[in-house]
Amino acid sequence: xxxxxxxVDDRSIGSDFLQLNVAEAPVGGLSEWLAAxxxxxxxxxxxxVGGRLPATRVLAAELKVSRGVVTEAxxxxxxxxxxxxxxxxxxxVVAAPVTPPPQAGGRPDALGARSNAGxxxxxxxxxxxxxVRAAPARIDLSPGVPDLTAFxxxxxxRAERSVLAELAAADLGYGDPRGAPALRQAVxxxxxxxxxxxxxxxxxxxxxxxxxxxxxxxxxxxEDGIGTVAVEDPGxxxxxxxxxxxxxxxPPIAVDSHGIRVDALRxxxxxxxxxxxxxxxPTGVVLSGERRRALMQWGGLIIEDDxxxxxxxxxxxxxxxxxxxxxxxxxxxxxxxxxxxxxxxGWVLVPPRYLDALVAAKRFADLGNAVLPQLVLARLMESxxxxxxxxxxxxxxxxxxxxxxxxxxxxxxxxxxxGAAAGLHLMITFDAPDxxxxxxxxxxxxxxxxxxxxxxxxxxxxxxxxxxxxxxxxIRDAVAILGKLLA
Numbered sequence: 001x002x003x004x005x006x007x008v009d010d011r012s013i014g015s016d017f018l019q020l021n022v023a024e025a026p027v028g029g030l031s032e033w034l035a036a037x038x039x040x041x042x043x044x045x046x047x048x049v050g051g052r053l054p055a056t057r058v059l060a061a062e063l064k065v066s067r068g069v070v071t072e073a074x075x076x077x078x079x080x081x082x083x084x085x086x087x088x089x090x091x092x093v094v095a096a097p098v099t100p101p102p103q104a105g106g107r108p109d110a111l112g113a114r115s116n117a118g119x120x121x122x123x124x125x126x127x128x129x130x131x132v133r134a135a136p137a138r139i140d141l142s143p144g145v146p147d148l149t150a151f152x153x154x155x156x157x158r159a160e161r162s163v164l165a166e167l168a169a170a171d172l173g174y175g176d177p178r179g180a181p182a183l184r185q186a187v188x189x190x191x192x193x194x195x196x197x198x199x200x201x202x203x204x205x206x207x208x209x210x211x212x213x214x215x216x217x218x219x220x221x222x223e224d225g226i227g228t229v230a231v232e233d234p235g236x237x238x239x240x241x242x243x244x245x246x247x248x249x250x251p252p253i254a255v256d257s258h259g260i261r262v263d264a265l266r267x268x269x270x271x272x273x274x275x276x277x278x279x280x281x282p283t284g285v286v287l288s289g290e291r292r293r294a295l296m297q298w299g300g301l302i303i304e305d306d307x308x309x310x311x312x313x314x315x316x317x318x319x320x321x322x323x324x325x326x327x328x329x330x331x332x333x334x335x336x337x338x339x340x341x342x343x344x345x346g347w348v349l350v351p352p353r354y355l356d357a358l359v360a361a362k363r364f365a366d367l368g369n370a371v372l373p374q375l376v377l378a379r380l381m382e383s384x385x386x387x388x389x390x391x392x393x394x395x396x397x398x399x400x401x402x403x404x405x406x407x408x409x410x411x412x413x414x415x416x417x418x419g420a421a422a423g424l425h426l427m428i429t430f431d432a433p434d435x436x437x438x439x440x441x442x443x444x445x446x447x448x449x450x451x452x453x454x455x456x457x458x459x460x461x462x463x464x465x466x467x468x469x470x471x472x473x474x475i476r477d478a479v480a481i482l483g484k485l486l487a
Contacts, residue, residue, distance in 0.1 A: 020034070020037055020063060022063050022064065022065060030065060030069045031069050031070075031072035031073045031076065032073075032076070032473050034063075034065075034069065034070065034073035035072075035073040035074075035076040035077055035473065038053070038073060038074075038077060039077065039082065042077075042082055042093055042096050043096055045096075047093050048093065049093050049094060049095065049096055050092065050093065050094075051092070051093045052089070052090040052091065052092055052093075053074065053083060053090065053091040053092075053093065055090065056070040056071050056074065056091075074091055076471055076473055078091075078149065079147075079149055079471040080149065080470075080471050080474065081094070081095055081148065081149045082094065082095050082096070118131075119131055119132060119135055119439070119442065120435045120438050120439045120442075120450065124237065124453055126241060126245070128237075128453075129238060132447065132449070135442060135447060136445075137442060137445050137446060137447035138445035138446070139445060139446050139447065139470060139474045139475075139477060139478040140447045140466075140469065140470065141446065141447060141448050141465045141466050141467070141470060141475075141478055142447055142448070142449060142466050142469075143281075143282070143424065143425035143449060143464045143465065143466035144336075144337070144341075144424065144425070144466060145337075145341065145424065145466055145468060145469040146311075146337050146338070146339075146340070146393060146397070146424060146468045146469065147393060147396055147397065147400075147468050147469055148340055148469060150389075150392065150393060150396060151339060151340050152339075152380075152385065152389050155380060155385045155389070156376060156380070159376045159379040159380050159383070159385070160372070160376045162379060163372070163375045163376055163379055164372075167372075167375070171371065171375075172371070174367060174368070175367075175368050175371045176368060177359060177362050177363035177367055177368040178204070178205050178206065178359055178362070178368070179204065179205060179206025179347075179368060179369060179374060180206070180371050180374040180375055180378065181201065182374070182375055182378040182379075183206055183345075183374040183375065183377055183378040183381075184201040184202075184204040184205075184206060184347075185201040185378070186377070186378040186381040186382050187201075187204050187206070187347045187381070188200065188201045188203075188204055189381070189382070190381050190386075191320075191333075191349075194309075194310060194317075195306065195309060195319065195320040195322070195323065195333075196319040196320060196323040197320050197322050197323045197326075197331065197349070198323070199322075199326075199349055203349050203350075203352075203355065204347050204348075204349060205347065205348045205349075205350075205355075205358055205359060205362055206345065206346070206347055206368070206369050206374060207332075207346050207347065207348055207362060207369070208344040208345070208346065208366070208369055209334050209336055209341070209344045209345065209346045210305060210307075210332045210333070210334050210336070210346050211238075211242055212344075212346070212365070213332040213334075213346055213347075213348045214239065214242040214243060214246070214274075214303070214305075214332070215242055215245070215246050215365075216348070216358060216361045216362060216365065217303060217330055217332075217348070217350070217354075217358070218242075218243055218246030218247065218248050219246060219361050220350075220354050220357045220358050220361055221248075221272060221301070221354075222246075222247060222248075223357060224354070224357075226271050226272050226301070227247070227248060227249060228248065228249040228250075228251065228270050228271060228272065229243055229248045229249070229250060229270065229272045229273060229274050229303065230250070230251050230252070230253045230265055230268055230270035230272070230273040230274070231243070231250045231251070231252060231253065231273070231274050231456075232252075232253060232255045232260050232274070232275065232276065232280060232281075233252030233253060233254055233255060233455065233456045233457055233458050234255065234282055234283065234451060234454040234455050234456075234458045234460065235252070235255070235274075235276070235280075235281065235282075235454060235456075236276070236281045236282070236305075236307075236454060237453045237454050239274060239281075239305065240456075243274070250456075251268055251270055252456035252457050252458075253265045253268060253270075253273065254457070254458070255280060255283055255285060256285075257285060258285070258287070258288040258290065258291050259275075259277060259280060259285050259286065259287035259288055259291045260273070260275055260280075260287065260291065262291055262294035262295055262298055263294075265298065265300075266298055270300065271300050271301060272300055272301040272302070272303065273300060273301075273302055273303070274302075274303040274305060275287070275302055275303070275304055275305070275321070276304075276305050276306075276307040276308075277292070277304065277318070277320075277321050278306055278307065278308065278309035278318055278320065278422075279307055279308040279309065279311075279312075279419070279422045279423045280419075281307050281308075281454075282419070282425070282427045282451065282454050282464045283418050283419055283427055284418050284419010284420065284421070284422065284423055284425075284426070284427060285418075285419065286315070286318055286421075286422075287318075287321075292321065292324065295321070295325070296324065296325060299328070300328070301328060301329075301330065302321060302325065302328055302329045302330070303329075303330045303332065304320060304321045304322055304329050304330065304331045304332065305332050306320055306331065306332065306333045307337075307423075308337055308422060308423040308424060309333070310337070310338060310390055311337065311393070311394065311397060311422055311423050311424055311468075312394075312421065312422040312423075313394065313397070313398045313401065313421060313422060314420070314421040314422075315421045315422060322349060326351070327351050327352075328351065329351070330348065330349070330350045330351070330354065331348065331349040331350075332346060332347070332348050333346060333347055334346030334347070335377065337424060338386065338389070338390060338393075339377075339386075339389070343373060343377070344369075345369060345373060345374065345377060393468075396468075397424065397467070397468045399472065400467045400468060400470065400471075400472060400475060401420060401426070401467050403467070403472040403475050403476065404426060404465065404467040404475050404479065405417060405420060405426070407475060407476045407479035407480065408426075408428060408479055410479075410480075410483075411479050411480045411482065411483025411484075412428065412430070412479060412482060412483045412486060414430055414431075414486065415428040415429065415430045415462070415486075416428060416429045416430070424466055424467065424468040424469075425464055425465055425466045425467065425468075426464075426465050426467065427451060427462060427463070427464050427465075428462050428463050428465065429451065429460050429461065429462035430461060430462055430486065431461065432461060432486055433461060434450035434451055434452050434461040434462055434463060435450050435452060437450070437463065437482070437485055437486060438450040438463065440485045441478075441481065441482055441485060444481050444485070445481075446478045446481050446482065448463045448464070448465055448478075448482070449463065449464040449465075450462075450463060450464075451463060451464055463482070465479075
């Protein structure tokens with residue numbers, strides 16, 4: 001039996017019980033108001049997961065608004081992954097938002113409110129990022145995550161079907177611990193096109209993300225007599241934790257507006273250093289040409305975490321250090337910021353003297369990454385689909401970055417913005433205790449990272465705010481809340 005379009009609409013959830021009163025909407029903010037009403041209905045179960053939203057034309061007619069208002073509201077929900085459009089099947093609710101638990105005595109209005117103080121201890125433990133991810137919040141501005149709603153599901157499925165259609169039975173057995181040859185070649189080609197690195201596929205080792213790369217490299221370096229890896233200050237707390245867990249000492253080296261202080265690095269006596277030269281975390285500084293030349297004269301071993309290198313908006317790309325110092329740089333990259341952290345796929349290139357030891361470490365760690373995702377990723381890289389996806393991400397991320405900067409100028413005029421030209425986050429600095437502000441923000445349903453987490457000697461106070469994974473409306477709401485708390 002054929003179903004007409006009206007039949008599909010009739011099977012959607014009715015809208016009358018939502019009791020929407022357009023007169024309550026602010027002038028000029030109809031779509032945002034409607035999205036918030038629908039979000040609340042999803043949260044409290046009136047619009048259950050699996051249910052179908054009213055057709056845009058039906059809801060527009062009932063509310064006596066333009067269809068564009070409803071379409072934009074649905075798009076806002078789609079951007080945060082709560083609904084998905086399925087063609088003639090309509091717009092389906094696929095996820096309910098995580099809401100913070102009720103707070104006794106009302107919400108705090110001062111920076112001293114610390115009912116979530118355990119998350120923001122002055123000395124964060126090894127499980128701190130697990131605890132942050134588990135903490136409920138309405139808006140998550142944690143750094144280091146791309147727009148996960150933009151994951152190219154259709155392209156991935158097409159590539160996976162194509163790979164499976166061509167895959168021989170023998171290919172489903174144990175693979176090469178260095179990684180699937182197809183992905184290693186695709187990574188070599190990708191690095192040549194995008195990072196200026198000339199490498200043979202035989203030099204590429206596929207790993208389970210940059211975190212595993214650091215653990216493997218630390219073990220290899222210890223066997224070579226290196227027990228100290230200097231790190232940037234401020235610099236990634238997570239990186240420091242991985243290196244320390246692998247038995248490395250991590251003395252801090254100051255970062256200024258030109259990148260790491262190479263004179264201080266030389267004075268430290270450290271034989272190796274971990275750097276994020278393309279977009280330093282968390283400051284966003286690009287390592288200057290003068291500092292790059294100084295590193296060439298330094299002569300120590302560099303671990304290059306090519307963090308956020310592909311996400312640039314207002315500046316030309318800078319080459320990877322690996323392209324300039326191939327014999328002195330261990331290079332690590334991944335698709336966590338290009339596609340999704342959940343894929344757990346990355347790559348490492350090391351000087352020839354370390355290659356055999358790195359492959360052995362990978363073999364005894366896990367016998368190599370899962371082969372099927374590697375082959376699918378290789379297909380996306382070689383087909384040009386990953387570059388098309390990256391271009392789309394840049395446009396979306398740029399818009400969200402601009403939204404955050406405008407909101408900071410409006411609501412946080414006392415804050416200074418750093419690192420806006422590239423990446424997936426901004427760093428802001430101000431004169432107030434950042435741990436208290438982060439705790440108070442969480443009480444108000446906004447998740448942020450305090451800058452002091454990433455300090456060893458640096459005393460700067462501020463926040464590290466991710467913008468890529470949050471829609472513009474959420475960014476504006478979150479920054480407005482931060483502004484009220486900091487005021």
